[in-house]
Amino acid sequence: LSIFLLPLWIHLTAALPLAAALLALCLRSPVVAARWSNAVLAASLGSTVAIFAAHSAAPPGTVGEGGAGVLAVDDIASPMMPVVVLIHLLTMLGTAKARISTQFCARLLLSAGGMLVALTAVPGALLVGALAIGALLPWWDLRSRGRRTRGYCLHMGLFLALLLAAWQDRDGGARPAALLMLAVLLRGGVVPLHGWLPPLFQNAAFGSALVFVLPLAEVLAALRMLLPVMTGGAAEAGRLACLLTALYGGGMAIVQDDSRRFFAHISLSQTALVLYAALQQTSNGLTAALCLWISAPLSLAGLAFSLRALEARFGSLSLREHHGFYEQVPGLAICFIITGLGSVGFPGTIGFVPMELLVSGSIERSLWTPAALAVVAMMNAIAIMRAYFALFTGRSPATSISLRATLPERAGIVIISMLVFLGGWFSPSVVESRHRTANRLLGAPVPPAEAAPHGNPAAESRPSRPEQPRL
Amino acid sequence: MPSYESLLSALALAVIATPALLVAVFFVAFLLNRRLGETFISRLIQGTITVSLLAAIVAAVTMVVAGTSQHTVELGDWVITTTYHLKFEFVLDLLSISYVLLTLVLCATIGAFSTRYLHRERGYNRFFVLFAVFLLGMVTAALSDTVETLFAGWEMVGLSSVLLIAFFQERPSPPRNGLRVWIVYRVCDAALMLAAILMHEINGAGDFDHLVGSQAWPDHDPLLIGPHFTLLALLFVIAAAGKSALVPFSGWLPRAMEGPTPSSAVFYGALSVHLGVFLLLRVSPVLDSAPWLGVLVVSLGAVTAVFAYLAGRVQADIKSALAFASLTQVGIIIAEIGLGFRYLALVHLLGHACLRTLQFLRAPSLLHDHHQLENAIGARPREEGVMWEQRLPPGVQRWLFRFSIERGFLDSLLERFVARPFVWFFRRLDAFDRAVSRWIDGEPGLPPGRRDLP
Numbered sequence: 019l020s021i022f023l024l025p026l027w028i029h030l031t032a033a034l035p036l037a038a039a040l041l042a043l044c045l046r047s048p049v050v051a052a053r054w055s056n057a058v059l060a061a062s063l064g065s066t067v068a069i070f071a072a073h074s075a076a077p078p079g080t081v082g083e084g085g086a087g088v089l090a091v092d093d094i095a096s097p098m099m100p101v102v103v104l105i106h107l108l109t110m111l112g113t114a115k116a117r118i119s120t121q122f123c124a125r126l127l128l129s130a131g132g133m134l135v136a137l138t139a140v141p142g143a144l145l146v147g148a149l150a151i152g153a154l155l156p157w158w159d160l161r162s163r164g165r166r167t168r169g170y171c172l173h174m175g176l177f178l179a180l181l182l183a184a185w186q187d188r189d190g191g192a193r194p195a196a197l198l199m200l201a202v203l204l205r206g207g208v209v210p211l212h213g214w215l216p217p218l219f220q221n222a223a224f225g226s227a228l229v230f231v232l233p234l235a236e237v238l239a240a241l242r243m244l245l246p247v248m249t250g251g252a253a254e255a256g257r258l259a260c261l262l263t264a265l266y267g268g269g270m271a272i273v274q275d276d277s278r279r280f281f282a283h284i285s286l287s288q289t290a291l292v293l294y295a296a297l298q299q300t301s302n303g304l305t306a307a308l309c310l311w312i313s314a315p316l317s318l319a320g321l322a323f324s325l326r327a328l329e330a331r332f333g334s335l336s337l338r339e340h341h342g343f344y345e346q347v348p349g350l351a352i353c354f355i356i357t358g359l360g361s362v363g364f365p366g367t368i369g370f371v372p373m374e375l376l377v378s379g380s381i382e383r384s385l386w387t388p389a390a391l392a393v394v395a396m397m398n399a400i401a402i403m404r405a406y407f408a409l410f411t412g413r414s415p416a417t418s419i420s421l422r423a424t425l426p427e428r429a430g431i432v433i434i435s436m437l438v439f440l441g442g443w444f445s446p447s448v449v450e451s452r453h454r455t456a457n458r459l460l461g462a463p464v465p466p467a468e469a470a471p472h473g474n475p476a477a478e479s480r481p482s483r484p485e486q487p488r489l
Numbered sequence: 490m491p492s493y494e495s496l497l498s499a500l501a502l503a504v505i506a507t508p509a510l511l512v513a514v515f516f517v518a519f520l521l522n523r524r525l526g527e528t529f530i531s532r533l534i535q536g537t538i539t540v541s542l543l544a545a546i547v548a549a550v551t552m553v554v555a556g557t558s559q560h561t562v563e564l565g566d567w568v569i570t571t572t573y574h575l576k577f578e579f580v581l582d583l584l585s586i587s588y589v590l591l592t593l594v595l596c597a598t599i600g601a602f603s604t605r606y607l608h609r610e611r612g613y614n615r616f617f618v619l620f621a622v623f624l625l626g627m628v629t630a631a632l633s634d635t636v637e638t639l640f641a642g643w644e645m646v647g648l649s650s651v652l653l654i655a656f657f658q659e660r661p662s663p664p665r666n667g668l669r670v671w672i673v674y675r676v677c678d679a680a681l682m683l684a685a686i687l688m689h690e691i692n693g694a695g696d697f698d699h700l701v702g703s704q705a706w707p708d709h710d711p712l713l714i715g716p717h718f719t720l721l722a723l724l725f726v727i728a729a730a731g732k733s734a735l736v737p738f739s740g741w742l743p744r745a746m747e748g749p750t751p752s753s754a755v756f757y758g759a760l761s762v763h764l765g766v767f768l769l770l771r772v773s774p775v776l777d778s779a780p781w782l783g784v785l786v787v788s789l790g791a792v793t794a795v796f797a798y799l800a801g802r803v804q805a806d807i808k809s810a811l812a813f814a815s816l817t818q819v820g821i822i823i824a825e826i827g828l829g830f831r832y833l834a835l836v837h838l839l840g841h842a843c844l845r846t847l848q849f850l851r852a853p854s855l856l857h858d859h860h861q862l863e864n865a866i867g868a869r870p871r872e873e874g875v876m877w878e879q880r881l882p883p884g885v886q887r888w889l890f891r892f893s894i895e896r897g898f899l900d901s902l903l904e905r906f907v908a909r910p911f912v913w914f915f916r917r918l919d920a921f922d923r924a925v926s927r928w929i930d931g932e933p934g935l936p937p938g939r940r941d942l943p
Contacts, residue, residue, distance in 0.1 A: 169929040217926045270922075273915040301571045340661060352519055359648070365641035371568055371575065374637070378573050378686050388686050392679040403651070403671045411658035432520050439516065446568050453570045 024072050028089045028138055031065040031099075034058060035106075035131035042124040049115065051123040056426075058127060059107040066099035066134075074451075089138040093455040094241055094308070097448070098137055101312055102233045104433070105319045106130040109225045111430040112323045114330030121162060122223060125155050129229045136238060145242060146185050149205075149235055150178050156218055159226040166221070173214035177204045184243070195247045199256050202244055206236035206293050207286050208256075209263040219282040224329065228322050231285055232315045237307065240296045245459060253297050257383075260294035261390055263287070268397030272404060277325055277335035280405055284321070287398055288314045288361055291391070295376050302379030304456035309372035309449055313360065313441070317369055320357025320434035321402075323427075324350045328409060331421050337405055340412025346421040351410040353431045358402035360438040362395050368441030371449055494560065497551060501562045501579050503544035504589060505632060508625040511537045515618045530617050531604040537621075538600055541628065542593040549586045558582060558705035561634055561698070574694050580634035584706045584835065588631040588767055591839055595759050595846050596624050602850055603751040612656055616749065619656075623649035627760055631767065636685040636695040639771070643681060643732070643764065647674040650761050653752040654745050666744035673741045677731020677765075684724035691717055701774040707831040709774035718778035725772050726786060733765030733819050735793045739800075740900040742816055746808040753808055754849030758815050759842040766819060766838055769826050776827070786827030794820030796897050802878075803893040807852045815845050 038058040045051045073096040091099070106126055113122070129152065136148035153174040160167045180201035184194040200211075207215035219227045267287025274280040292314055295307035327350050328335055328343060335341070344351045356367065363373025373395060380387040423431060441448075514533065518525050525533075552560065560581040568575040579585075600620065607613050626645025633639035651674065655667035685695055692699040701709040729735070734742040745757050756762070769776065769786070776782050794817050801813030818841045825834040851858065863869055878886055895901065 166930040166932065168931050169926055172929060213922075213926050213929055216922070217930065266918075269911070269915045270919055273912055273919055302573055305570055340664060342659065344658060349519070349522065355652075364648070365644045370641075374575065374685075375568075375570065375573055377682065378689050381686055381690050382572075388683060392682050395682070396675040396679045399675050400668075400672055404668055407655060407664040407668055411655055411664040412661065413659050428522065436520065446566075449568045449570070457571075 024069065024076075025087050025090070027065070027072075028069060028091055029087055031062060031069060032089055032131060032134040032138060034065070035062055035127040035134070039124045039127035039131065042120055042127055045120050045123075048118045048120055048123070051120040052110065052113070052115070052118045055110050055123040055127055056107070059103060059110055059130060062130065062134075063100060063103045063107055066103050070096045070100055088140050088144055089135065090140050091138055093451065093458070094238075095137040097312060097451070098233075098238075099134060101315060102133045102137065103130055104437075105232050105315055106229055108319050108323050108430050108434060109228050109326075111426040112326045112330075113225050114326075117223070117330065122159075122225065125159060125226060126229060129155050129226075133233050133235065136235060142185065142188070142243065145239075146181055149181065149239060152230065152235060153178060153205075156222050156226055156230045159222045160218075163222065169217055170214045173204060173211065177201050180204065181239075188247075192249050192252070195244065195249050195252050198239070198244045198247065199252045202236045202240045202293070203256060203259055205239065206234075206260075206289050207231075207263070208259045208290055208293065209266050212263065212286060215286055216279050216282040219278045220276070224278065224322065224326050227282075228319070231289070232319055232322070234289060234292055234311055234315055236289070237292050237296055237311050240293065241307075241459065245296070245299075248297070248299070253299055256297045257294055260290045260297065261387070261394075263290035264294060264394040265390060265397070268394045268401065271401035272397060274401075275336055275338045277329070277337060277405065277409070280337060280401065281318075281322060281325060284361070284398060284401060285318050287394060288318060291376065291394065295379070298379060298383075299460070300379055300382060301453070301456050301460060302375055302382075304459060305449065305453045306372050306376035306379055308452035308455055309375060309445075310369075312448065312452075313368040313372050313438075316434070316441070317357045317361035317367070317438055320353055320438055321361060323430050323434060324354040324357070327423065327427050332415070335409060337408040340407065341409050342412035342414040344410040345414040346417065347423060349423050349428065349431050351406070353435055354410070355402075355406055356435050357438050358406065359399070360442075362399045362402065364399075366439070366442045368438050368445070370442055371445040375449070493551075493555060497548055497557070497560045497581060498562045500544045500548035500551070501560070501581055501632060504541050504548070504593075505579065505625075505628055507537045507541040507544070508621065508628050511621045512625050515621055525614060527604070527608065527613055530614065534600045534604070534617060534620070535597070538593055538597045538624070542590075542597060545586065545589050545593055548581055549590065552581060552586070573689065575637055576635060576694075576696075577638050578634040578696060579632040579638065580697070581632070582706045584767075584770055585632050587835060587839060589628055591842055592624070592627045592631055592760055595755055595842065596620075596627070598846065598850075599751045599755040603749075606751055607749065610749075612658075616653070616656065616752070619649040619653050620752070623653075623756070623761075627764075630764060634697055636681075636688050636697070639768070640678075640681055640685055643728075643768075644678060646761055646764060647671075647678065647732075650674075650745070650752075650756050653748045653756065656748050656752065663747040666741075666747050670741040670745055673731050673738050677728045677738070680724045680731070681728035681768075684721055684728060687717065687721050687724065691721070697771060701772070706771070707773060714778050718775055719782065722772070722775045722778055722782050725768060725775065726782075726789070729765030729768045729823075730789065731765070732768070733762055733823070734816055735765070735789055735820065735823060736796055736897070737899055737903070739793065739796060739816060740896060740903065742812045743804075743809045743896065746806075746812055750808070750849060750853050753812075754846050757812055758845035758849040762815060762819055763822075763838050763842055766822050766826070766834070769823065770831060770834060770838075773826060773831055777829075783827050783829070787824045788827075790820045790823030790825070790827055792820070793823065794818075796820075799889065799893040800896050803890060807855050808849070811845065811848055811852060814848075815841075818845075 035058055038054065042051045042054055045054065069091055073091050106129065110126055132148050132152045136145055136152065139145040139148060157167055157170060160170060180197045184197035184201060187194045204211040215231070264287045267283045267290060271280050271283035271287065274283060292307055292310045295303050295310055298304065327347070360367035360369045363369040377388045377391045380391055511533065562579040564577040566574065566576045603616065607616055622645050626642040626649060630639050630642030630646065633642060651667045651671045654670055655664040657663045688695050688700060731738045742757060746753050776786060797813045797816035797820055801810055801817060804810040804813060822834050822837050825837060878889065881889070
């Protein structure tokens with residue numbers, strides 16, 4: 019992909035799912051809409067991978083900025099674009115035929131397009147607009163299913179109000195920083211502002227909730243808008259809230275009896291960890307955040323993929339008893355365990371190095387912080403193993419038809435298992451690039467080669483000044 | 490002609506690469522949705538372990554002949570950031586070579602035994618996948634020269650152990666016991682993770698030679714004194730206590746016997762249960778950082794040994810009795826480490842692991858052996874031994890029996906003071922959370938705090 023064609027290509031890539039969504043709405047057959055969505059998302063995935071490759075090969079900096087376009091790719095957006103599209107593609111692949119509707123396909127494509135626009139938006143207003151529109155999609159889903167939306171509307175209404183207030187007051191110093199911090203914490207479901215998240219997973223379509231939560235748009239908002247204006251006090255409060263949420267989510271996930279609430283709390287805990295890392299304002303912390311932003315959504319997408327495939331076969335899943343699904347769907351069991359352990363940083367998986375970076379980076383704060391993070395990892399791993407045993411062990415239910423994984427499911431299992439398992443072995447290059455990005459964001463460029471690996475690490479100083487704010 | 494160092498490095502890599510290849514074959518089979526046949530798996534396992542074992546033997550002989558006491562294999566830096574440095578490094582020394590040889594010999598025995606023992610068993614494939622992960626984990630941990638490498642192997646061993654405890658997954662108790670063991674493992678893993686982070690903070694790297702000096706095990710740099718070393722040693726002791734089922738974590742060991750006999754033999758009789766001991770041997774110089782640490786380790790070992798002896802005396806099934814017998818010896822080995830007898834501890838570990846594996850493998854045919862013995866001598870064998878308990882007052886006897894049969898009340902204490910309050914707290918929180926969500930959504934019912942509470 020030529021560097022000169024790249025700006026145009028970025029715009030086309032973001033526009034493709036949006037245009038496809040409009041077309042999907044016009045289709046009558048849900049099966050055709052599903053095929054159409056799969057094809058569009060696969061094409062988008064190929065396109066975003068090409069953009070990532072082209073951006074990686076290009077000289078450092080933002081590609082496409084300064085031209086007539088409103089979208090550009092920088093080193094925050096470039097690796098996240100394929101991740102976001104892949105999450106949507108996996109969600110589509112994991113949706114049972116009986117549960118697909120044209121509206122669902124359109125929402126999924128809109129969500130993918132909206133997130134691509136948010137990632138690549140150059141003007142701050144476009145980012146705010148994309149985040150706002152993204153928040154409307156789950157509401158549309160809840161309304162179409164006839165579920166109550168008051169709690170969701172209250173939370174997201176407050177999120178949008180805070181975002182807009184901060185946007186209006188963007189030159190005001192500490193106040194917009196505080197407003198933005200609140201908005202980011204609310205969107206991330208940080209306790210006590212998490213009241214919308216578990217009900218969303220319970221009441222909305224699992225797929226709609228996934229594509230709203232898993233891309234971690236709040237991390238994008240934190241990096242693009244909050245980081246340049248963040249003050250020490252707000253950051254400290256935000257970190258504490260995130261750490262408590264990670265602990266809370268881990269503990270709650272252990273005691274859940276419903277698979278969706280279990281997943282909601284696991285994702286709550288993981289999101290809080292990524293946000294905690296993003297608010298650390300240190301090179302290691304931000305590197306961990308950028309790496310976790312890739313590994314956590316992918317791992318959770320795999321975990322959700324397994325859960326949705328089971329739900330499609332057996333209906334809602336209780337974690338109170340043992341279901342014994344292993345004999346019928348061993349592939350899903352393996353996918354569940356690989357992705358589940360990947361999300362908690364098990365060695366050899368995609369989450370291992372980011373989790374190590376996060377815990378080791380946090381020791382600069384206090385000795386208790388890494389201890390708390392280790393407890394979070396411990397609780398999440400216990401919750402995942404408990405869910406695994408509940409779902410896949412026990413007496414196998416007798417069925418008259420084959421429940422083996424379908425071809426699209428098989429494709430999803432292979433893609434996500436390879437990414438989560440083999441991704442761990444390709445971590446070094448990813449971490450290196452994320453470390454460079456973190457240093458650029460903090461305005462403290464330290465090439466990895468110049469770092470003294472064997473020296474006694476001194477406490478990292480507060481970065482001088484972040485990069486040019488985009489807000 | 491390859492140099493001596495590169496030959497040793499190649500051999501060390503061969504020891505690790507072959508189990509890694511084994512895991513990779515199973516992973517590719519999973520991706521391709523192919524079910525491997527019994528014969529193929531059996532040959533694959535035997536071939537892999539043979540190659541790995543031969544490489545280990547050649548490396549050991551080469552080192553002995555050349556008089557080399559230590560050889561480090563660096564795989565380069567894995568991750569470097571401003572303040573974090575992760576690399577994979579392996580070491581060949583007396584401790585690692587001994588443990589890896591023990592691992593490979595016992596895994597070869599168990600592998601050969603299992604191919605027959607589990608013939609046509611429904612979970613044949615699953616068993617050997619987990620066995621391969623276990624083998625890779627053990628070899629990685631045994632040869633590790635950085636705490637991250639050890640942690641990676643440690644975690645693989647833990648995961649495979651837990652999934653093998655739940656091997657007979659149609660019954661309710663194996664998964665339940667597997668989950669309990671997993672919880673204990675995660676607690677000790679958290680301690681090891683914190684120890685790794687603390688090592689990075691102290692040395693700027695996770696290399697063991699940075700921590701204890703570059704001399705071959707068990708010699709070390711004598712200047713390991715300070716509160717951070719003491720904290721580090723404590724974290725290592727907690728990690729080892731969890732993995733080796735020392736008091737107060739001993740409750741999981743008999744539960745682990747739910748798995749198939751070959752896995753019980755290799756995991757809880759021989760290798761996995763000694764991994765905590767191996768860790769303490771590897772970092773033994775850190776245990777000298779404070780005099781009271783030695784006392785603590787000796788006490789921990791002694792208490793575990795006494796507890797396991799008492800509990801073992803009242804077990805009614807052979808696998809549990811062997812598990813507690815194993816734990817008694819582990820306790821004694823730990824006490825030896827605390828007393829500073831590192832060579833003795835290593836020899837004790839090697840001998841004990843081999844003996845216990847043999848006993849576990851004979852366990853399924855124990856009744857058959859007894860019948861043969863009775864037929865041969867024409868009478869029941871006479872019970873011998875000193876019944877010292879009979880000399881105790883009846884009240885003490887009853888209390889001791891109850892203490893032993895309840896396995897020191899360790900499980901019930903942990904359940905009563907840790908598990909139940911934890912679950913109670915989070916269930917209340919969950920009920921409150923649901924009530925608040927319903928209230929915000931405007932669902933009819935009682936206000937928050939009055940609904941859903943158990």
